[in-house]
Amino acid sequence: MNDILCMAIKRAQIPAVREPISLLQQDGKRPDGTILIPWVRGKPMAWDVTVLDTFAKSHLGNTAREPGAAANKALAGKVIKYGALSTTHINFFPVAVKTASTWNELSVKLIQELGRCIAAVNDCL
Numbered sequence: 284m285n286d287i288l289c290m291a292i293k294r295a296q297i298p299a300v301r302e303p304i305s306l307l308q309q310d311g312k313r314p315d316g317t318i319l320i321p322w323v324r325g326k327p328m329a330w331d332v333t334v335l336d337t338f339a340k341s342h343l344g345n346t347a348r349e350p351g352a353a354a355n356k357a358l359a360g361k362v363i364k365y366g367a368l369s370t371t372h373i374n375f376f377p378v379a380v381k382t383a384s385t386w387n388e389l390s391v392k393l394i395q396e397l398g399r400c401i402a403a404v405n406d407c408l
Contacts, residue, residue, distance in 0.1 A: 284332045284380065285315045288397075292318060295400035303329070307367055314365055314375065323374050330393070331365060332378040333357045354379040354387045 285301065292299045298319040306317065306329065314331040322328035335353045337346060345352035361377030368375040378390040386394075 284334055284378070288330060288332060288378065289316055291394075291397045291401065292316075294404070295397055296404050297400065306373065307365070309367070312364065314368065317373065326374050328374045328376060329365070329368055330376040330378055331361050332380070333361060334380050351387065358387045358389065 289299055289301055299316055300319065301316045302313045303317045304313065306313065314329040317329040318327050320327060335342060335357055337353060339353075342353035345356065349355075357379040358377050361379065362369075362375070365375050365377070376389060376393045377387075378393065379387045380390065
């Protein structure tokens with residue numbers, strides 16, 4: 284999933300790096316990738332992908348009650364894990380996808396925006 288996302292970003296002619304070092308100095312955590320140019324409001328964007336097994340025992344109870352519950356829980360965990368990124372200088376996109384094709388809303392918006400960027404690049408070729 285990370286490779287596909289990174290390829291899409293590069294297809295849009297946006298320079299990106301996988302697993303950047305030194306974004307979070309205090310704990311050494313690294314998101315899956317970051318772009319090297321401004322994305323929104325003059326700030327670069329970083330992303331971190333999680334793919335969940337919808338039918339894992341650990342998720343069944345929540346997903347039976349609420350569609351997308353596992354993805355939303357993973358999203359919340361990513362936001363906490365990389366919270367320092369959003370308060371400093373980078374827009375952070377946690378991408379949580381379930382094996383049964385459920386994507387969180389923020390992930391869908393990111394993919395739609397990348398699609399628009401790719402289409403704009405292709406129109407210029």
